[in-house]
Amino acid sequence: MKRLILSMAAMIIVAAMQAKTLVACYSYTNNVERIVTALRSQTAVxxxxxxxxxxxxxxxxxxxALGTQLLNAIRSNPNDASSYPATDPVKVNMNEYDMIVIATPLWWSQMAAPFQTFLFHYGPQMAGKNIGVIVSSASSGISGVxxxxxxxxxxxxxxxPNLWIRSSQTSDAASMISSWLEDIHYNDLTTGISSMTTENGFGITASHGFLSASGEFGTLSLYNLSGNKVVDATECPVSTSALVPGIYIAEASxxxxxxxxxxxxxxR
Structure with a gap:
């Protein structure tokens, strides 16, 4: 075991925070809006x-016809911003959120074009975050979305699983959302961990691309929010530069x- 004593004066970029969820939605026929309202009644987002x-x-x-035209433009050149229909600007700091729930209608087996515009601009900022998908459609399957x-x-x-709510099921959205939150273990995904404690004689620090621990620890582990271990070390410091940016759980033991x-x- 290696004992590391870290100066409290060191520049620390650790963020001990309560997990937050953002719901991004687009609603054309108001079905998605009803679904999101039901979601908001069950959890803080x-x-x-x-x-x-x-x-x-x-x-x-x-x-x-117009919806198909917009989808065809995206399909023909998906990497060109001009292929996507213009949407009103939104202000959102993705760094504040651990989980993003996207809620969108289906158009001809694809994601509605205006919502694709939003994700074209903000999707790359969602790297490393948990993504939940809710889709409203009349009948078609949601694999394309x-x-x-x-x-x-x-x-x-x-x-x-993803959550597919058919138009005819919108009135049952509350119960379907409740089941879905259980199925994806939402509480486990979004339960915040309190700030660093010293009760057990340990401390954890992330600074300048490295992860370190103080105290007589045996292992220093790092988990992504899916519970997968991505670091398992017995000595410090550990470089985190190769990891996907995002929120992680560090454990010294x-x-x-x-x-x-x-x-x-x-x-972040």
């Missing part, structure tokens, strides 16, 4: 609503005692 910049458009007219989400959030940690701390890695 922040919500941002995506709105098209051009108002009053009927995406469903003529058998979704999930594929769009994974394309637009390439570094996201997608939790399963000697077999009989341990301390845990939620930390932020990657300049």
């Amino acid at each position: 922040d919500v941002i609503k995506i709105e098209p910049a051009e108002k009053g458009l009927d995406y469903a007219a003529n058998n979704y 999930v594929a769009d989400a994974k394309r637009l959030i390439p570094g996201g940690n997608f939790v399963e 000697n077999g009989n005692r341990s301390v845990k701390l939620k930390i932020s890695i990657g300049g």
Whole structure:
């Protein structure tokens, strides 16, 4: 075991915080809005609503002719920002959130075009975060929407199962959401860990790309928010530069005692 005594004057970038959830949603027929309202009644979340910049458009007219046109433009050149329809600006600091729930309608087996615009701009900022997917549709399966989400959030940690609420089931959204939150172990994903304690004689520090522990520890471990161990070390410091930016759980232990701390890695 290695004992490290760390100066309290050192520049520390540890963030001991309560986990927060953001719900980002777009609602065309108000079904998604009802679903999000039901979600907010069961757990504390922040919500941002995506709105098209051009108002009053009927995406469903003529058998979704306009909606199909927008989807085809994205499909033909998905890496070009000009392929995506303009939406109203939103202000959101993704660094504040551990989990993002995206709630969107399905258009012709794909994610609604305005919501794709939002994810095109903000999806890369969701790397390392837990991503929950809620989709509203009349009948079609949601695999295409999930594929769009994974394309637009390439570094996201997608939790399963996804939640598919058909239009005819919207009135049952509350009970379906309750079951879904249990299925994805939402409380485990979002339970905050208190700030560093000294009761067990340990301390944990993340600073300048390295993870260290103080006290007579045996192992220093780091877990992502899915519970997967990504670091298992017996000596410090440990470089974290190769890890995906995000929120992690650090644990210092000697077999009989341990301390845990939620930390932020990657300049958050």
